[in-house]
Amino acid sequence: MAKGKTIAPHEAFELHEILTFKNVCATKSATMAGLAKDQELKSLLDQDFAISQGHIKELQSLMQGSTWATGNTTGTTSH
Secondary structure, eight states: OOTTEEEOHHHHHHHHHHHHHHHHHHHHHHHHHHHOOSHHHHHHHHHHHHHHHHHHHHHHHHHHTEEEOOSOSSSOOOO
């Protein structure tokens, strides 16, 4: 998504939901890697954590570089 891209509010909520899920996954992988005795499992968990960190940064970038579409053309919101 290009910087300054307009997204609908439901898309922003979906991005936030995915970001939250990825944060939980990264936390779980990091925690479990510390507890794992098997070196292969520990390596997989460490890899998953590193990949999740990249995904988190990408999602944060998408959210920060986007503006929400309000659905009206006047630039004001109605309540």
